[in-house]
Amino acid sequence: MAGRNMFVRRPWLGRISSLIFPVLLAWIVILVLVTKFTARPQVALHVSSAWHRPVIGPYTSTAPAEDSAESIAEVDVSSNPMALVESMAGVHAYAPLQPNILPLYNITIGTCIPLVGCIVDKIDDHGLASGWIRVDKPLRSSSAKKLGKLARVGANPSYWPQVTRALFYRRAYGLDGTRIVDIRSVSDVEAKPEGPGWHKVHVPMRIKMAWNKAPQTYLYFRTATPEEHDKPITELAITYGDNPSLPQFSLAATLSAEQPASHLYARRTVHVHPKTPQPKFHANGTFTILQFADLHFSVEQQACRDVADVGACRSHNDTLALLEQWLDEEHPDLVVFTGDQLNGQGTSWDEQSVISLWLAPIIRRKIPWMALLGNHDAESGFLTRHAHIEFLAQLPYSLTRAGPREMHGAGNYDVAVRSPNADQQELLTLWGLDSGANAKPTLTHPWKGLRYDYIHQDQVEWVLDTMLRRAPAPWPYTPPAQLFAYPPGTNKSQLGPRRLAQDALRNARPPGIMFVHIPIPEAFDAVDHDASGRALISGVREEKHQRLGGQAERGIFAALASVRSNETLGVQLFVHGHMHNNDDCRRIKGTWICFGGGASYAAYGKVGFPRRARVYEVGSYGQTIKTWHRMDNTTDRMQETELET
Structure with a gap:
């Protein structure tokens, strides 16, 4: 009797228990679907929060007084390359606007799951390279559009309320190893790249459900040695729609033809951004x-x-x-x-x-x-x-x-x-x-x-x-020059040095x-x-x-x-x-x-x-x-x- 009365008084327990089972079942199904297409060993990454860019230090008032360079100069790595390499060795976060001469040597695609993080390929590099770095946006514009409309969801995919695919890369510690020099996007029905150095990313760019019969699209990348003199790729960025790329980036591949299209841009030649000129009045005072x-x-x-x-x-x-x-x-x-x-x-x-x-x-x-x-x-x-x-x-x-x-x-x-x-x-x-x-x-x-x-x-x-x-x-x-100027017609020998009246x-x-x-x-x-x-x-x-x-x-x-x-x-x-x-x-x-x-x-x-x-x-x-x-x-x-x- 006591047990039955307790149950009657707490009807919400039954309602909650009836919801828990279908939610858990749905979650298990999602995990099975998204991991089904990743054939190689994997590791879950809990990617840290938004836009991993270097902190721009404490605020300092006013612009500097000194002149600054007007032109964009290429980074000269021939004189002392290791000094710049060593200064960048700890930069293993996604910062597309920061100049970095260290080349990328591997890329993959990960599956990002709410509350779990991103699942990516596990590769033993024996400490010779950085960990996986995630390009901080989804591969497909449809996913980005849904997430972006939620406003300020941040760059941590653990908080994204949907399963997405994201691009990851690895950056080398030095300049003397193989590096990525080309990237292409190829569907199942297109000819695959041929020739030495081409590698396929085995994880497709789209999570394919059983009812979706559209061909899958994969990324291919080509690696080369420094002796081959191909310019290495040092950074990647994703842009949606028919919009310009970030400065110094050029189109590498179209990731998705859905509208708006998803484009992958690569930076090859590294430039130092010009120092912004100090604002000054012209000589005429304007x-x-x-x-x-x-x-x-x-x-x-x-x-x-x-x-x-x-x-x-x-x-x-x-x-x-x-x-x-x-x-x-x-x-x-x-x-x-x-x-x-x-x-x-x-x-x-x-x-x-x-x-x-x-x-x-x-x-x-x-x-x-x-x-x-x-x-x-x-x-x-x-x-x-x-x-x-x-x-x-x-x-x-x-x-x-x-x-x-x-x-x-x-x-x-x-x-x-x-x-x-x-x-x-x-x-x-x-x-x-x-x-x-x-x-x-x-x-x-x-x-x-x-x-x-x-x-x-x-x-x-x-x-x-x-x-x-x-x-x-x-x-x-x-x-x-005007403070020490004489008025026209002045007899300078009689007046001596001239200064404007203070x-x-x-x-x-x-x-x-x-x-x-x-x-x-x-x-x-x-x-x-x-x-x-x-x-x-x-x-x-x-x-x-x-x-x-x-x-x-x-x-x-x-x-x-x-x-x-x-x-x-x-x-x-x-x-x-x-x-x-x-x-x-x-x-x-x-x-x-x-x-x-x-x-x-x-x-x-x-x-x-x-x-x-x-x-x-x-x-x-x-x-x-x-x-x-x-x-x-x-x-x-x-x-x-x-x-x-």
Whole structure:
């Protein structure tokens, strides 16, 4: 009786026990299916977490003052190859942007199972080579698409909620052994590679179920000795869709013809990425910045939005053509991407494939660039915000920095723009701050997504501390040659050595421009007027108060205003993206706030409102700012305005 009563009182035990058996049975079936196709001895690897890239060290404020190389030079391994080999001997993690001359000598395909890890071939190398290194994305785009849409699933396949196939390679410890020099993808119905040195990876690239009759596809790789003088493969990367490869990579094989296609890229010749040139004013006292806002690119080309003829428009192609046109018209000293380069929303499910698309025109022209993350950049894909910004920081000509790790957000950093003279004085500070995505729920706003995120107090304190740590320098800046110049017609013998009157100068910290994706709340405050009563506004504002008017909280604007003085010139201009149909500049409480306007056909806009990019010309060595727009319907400068301080 007691036992029956106990059972009646706990009906949930029966329900749980009825679920456990089918779940365990299904799991056993999955294990049998995925291990059935791996014929050789195997070992399970529990691969560690996301994007195994070297840590980029503690954040150091401002760019270095010294000049840096403009060209990309091949790594010279002939003079002292072992020094570089020894320095790389411990680099046995996947880091595709790090130069590495150590060749790959073996590849295989592993099966990655949730909660288990990846099962790969077990080969005894007698300690002569590194362990298996996993290329951090699935082989098939269909798997990557499902995982990427979940957002920030990370690179650890133990956490991926589906069985996938992944590519693994082994890197040699030295330069004198056999190395991989070619890779091909071949299906069962195609001719197999013939000749010496070819090897087959016996694990197929697709997990084939009994009902799937499609032919299997296998990888083949060719190895050679150093005496054969074939360039070895030193790194591999997977990209999805018809997008450019990472810098220095070339197509090795198409892994899957499904749409979007999966491509395997290889790096053979090792280059050292160029050191990003130190931003400097020109001798005429100018420095030009080109802002691209809200590209909203995806892995696959999406339909154009808010255009008169959708059928005649290709969102990626036509937007990239615009960017190329504006770059060639302006020849900027710096390009700033102010967030939402990626569309998020389930379409930019592999960040790397999209990043290579929008950066290609900039890297090809060797233009220094900065980037911020917007609210959509981390909505889907494999990377956290920090991993995303660290990836951007390692690309050629990038001034992007991850910033202090312990602080709110990813991508809080500053860049110094210096004089072109030997004194290297900092004349302008460019600030990038991460405004996040959605504010966390609070008692007054319990639902996540009701409000946008904002610049938090620790970010504010970091900006003030970093700004005030700069030593004041003579201002306005005068080139050294002018300080010692005589006025025309002066009798030099009577006056002796000449120096500009010091009372015309003062010591001050340089002015700054702050780039933030989501607009600060003050962008919607009352505008200033000049002495004649004219409102200090230039441009159009189509979008007004969106989700309580930009960021959820105030703080950064008032804090910066409080430290502005004759000794601290402070931030003169805030630059925003986010609202694609706003392109205005307005002065509010003595500080200018400008919107870039949407630059992309892949993003929302408005029919009749041209896509545009904003240009900022800082003149007189940092004393003046002029701005104008480039638009898709004219080659003229539009809305040219002097920002009166």
